[in-house]
Amino acid sequence: MDPQDDTIFALSSGGGGGARQYQATALAVIRISGPQALSTLQSMLLRPNKRTIVPRQATLCKLYTPITNNNQNTPRVVLDQALVLYFPQPHSFTGDDVVELHCHGSRAVVTDLLDTLAHLPGHRMAEPGEFTQRAFAKGKLDLLQVEALADLLTADTSRQRQQALTQLDGTLSDCYTSWRHMLIGGLAHAEAVIDFGDDEALIEDDTQAEQEEGDMLLMTEDVQQWNIWGNVRVQMAELRRAMEYQLQDSRRGELVREGLRICIVGPPNAGKSSLFNVLAQKDAAIVSNIAGTTRDVLELSLNLAGIKCVLSDTAGVRTFTSDQIEQEGIARAKKVAQQADVVVAMVEQGNAVAGMEILETVLKDSADEALLEGDEHDSSSVTTTHKLASENVLLVLNKMDLVKDTNDNTDPSSTNQDIRTFGISCHTNEGIDAFLEALTQTVTNRINGDTATAPNNSNSDNEGSLITRARHRQHVQAAVEALRRFDHLSQQGTMVVDMAAEELRLAASELGRVTGAVDVEDILDKLFKDFCIGK
Template identity: 45%
Template sequence: DTAEFERKVRPDDAACSERQASRPEVDRDTIYALASASGRSGVAVVRLSGQQADQALLALQGGSKRSLPAARLAALRRLHHPHSGSLLDHALVVRFPAPASFTGEDVVELHLHGSPAVVRALLGAMAELPGLRMARAGEFARRAFLAGKMDLCQLESTADLLAAETEAQREQAVAMMDGGPSSIYNRWRKELLGCLSSVEAVLDFGEDADLSDSIAVDVRRRASALRQGIQQQLNDGRRGELVRDGVRAVLLGPPNAGKSSILNLLAGRPAAIVASQPGTTRDIVEVPLDLGGLKVIMSDTAGMREGGCEVEEEGIRRAVEAARMADVLL
């Protein structure tokens, strides 16, 4: 039946544990990295994840001089260099013991003063602790995925939310993070598994020809409806892509039609040179805009005409190519 088929193809908790156990040794290292934006700020957050996270915190506190703070309660601690003993900073420390953490591992967050010098000193001190290494790009999220803390849609939505510049991008990323697309895909998967289990039943116990025919008709109907649902989801006019990457709008027309003036008006600054002489704009001038919460990449192009110089002709060629790739032509 469907439950038996799902048991065969869907990894259970034991399979997930086996997948984690088979990770390369380098993936089981305790990792650390700056989790907040780089540069000067009021607060900087450094995150550790792995089996040695608590031991690293003890070493930064001065070994046995201070006990570990209680789980999920912020505590003020003085952080010292593990070898020289010099004071690095006063920090708020929060522990998230496994498995109830972002990565499913022991996690420690250090909330420091957001000075580049403070962050640099702390990261340098952590590099001298045994069993710790700097995290690779996206490694915390990768460990969260391997631990079953998030699915691929939520993983992608996390990156989209961090990169969101407009309200539409934020809304789309939050909806994905909340499991909207995942629920649709899981429903498709469940329906597909039901069709597959019915086909398996016919193959294994198909002596009754009438029963086989009725099952085949039902599977065909369900598969057709599933295909139609998937096609409808795909035929959304690339809405998700346009929201995430931005709508490419190209200003196209003859010289001195006001294309550069429109671009400067929308940008709120003199992004393109405006002059009465025809052919002033040669290369493409792109300006990212936030129009009503939607990211729009507006491009000013060379005026379309014949008989220009070689440089102007190249500008016109680029304008035609940009128009070919545009989502909107103005």
């Protein structure tokens, strides 16, 4: 029997994993989908023949234990009084008949309803993501929308919610689909050339440029290429530029979805864990006057201006230590710093020069670029010998409350203006507000980017980032590479028209894998396993 023929059900509202571990709520929603959904609802009513269930209209009903072949003589028991909704196929989320029971949220009600449904013939508990899987199979959602639904269900911040909703409403799918249709149009043109020859090739108008050489009319090489490809090469070049623009988005969509990584690095006892606790607004890390207290990487989530951020506190970095555990902590600190999207470089204000020397060893191998540059060290200023070369690094001079000498050469007011330097005190919270404001602005700038030079067909960032997963990026990059090969082959004449056409076919296939238009069963299997039961 095809599992698609089963009638599936599950608790689709909040409250915890499964009926047995269910946490009581005021209301609960149990969803039923499949060929027996309506008949199951009717069997749970006291007088089903006298009760009319109007599609898409909430109806208050008493739900009873249903009559089956095994309990025809058994008195019926009231399970709950609930609002019921019926969505007939194909106008439902899954494309099948769907019934929703909006019942009371006690553990007893939910457990009894789920147990009752489980004992009905042809009914079974839905697997994680199975409702959505049926929606995909019936064409109610494409793969991008399925992924957006998964992102929406796990959204922690407003930006994640906005991005998921934009993707869910089909805006991104429309863009990918239009790209793919352009490729298919170019492919159809190429196949016409292959089938009928370049004399039957499509031309924008009926004129043909010729040049006379003696008694012969010779077509120039440029006109030959125009005959073969018409306006296709121009269109494909424009399409490729639109894709390349999206690939140069600095991973903004992925950062919104996954969270932007902020790393606090610096020498031991600079106050990194104290700042970590201040930003977390709780005692998340152990703070001690003993240098080297933090040995591993600690992480927590922050919400800055609606953007999810993953804040990391790292072990203090020093030039030499014989402690093997501390050595491993330093190695992990360097790795986290190199992978971070924003780095908070922290030193003691009273010992900033020595601290900056240590920080240089941490940041020089950063994935983006060498964040600190300099030659000879000048003891008169922290910043005359080191220049921050990235807008995604903030230099923090901690322990202002311990440095009261106004002539101290490490005062932040004396630093180079090119470096965003902040004097703070984690003990008194002095300077914290200004630093947090700058950190929030840095995060916002990192996500928003610059969209002033967006080409045609590139999808405006006002509609959300087009690429929100590494999978999307991989397929778009592969399509761009295929279009580059096409551009080269399309200039080689009629002998390689079939090879050029194959590149268009590959590019279209890659874009089809983004939306699920091409076989993506391996992607679906993994994706649906990550869904919660009931969705």
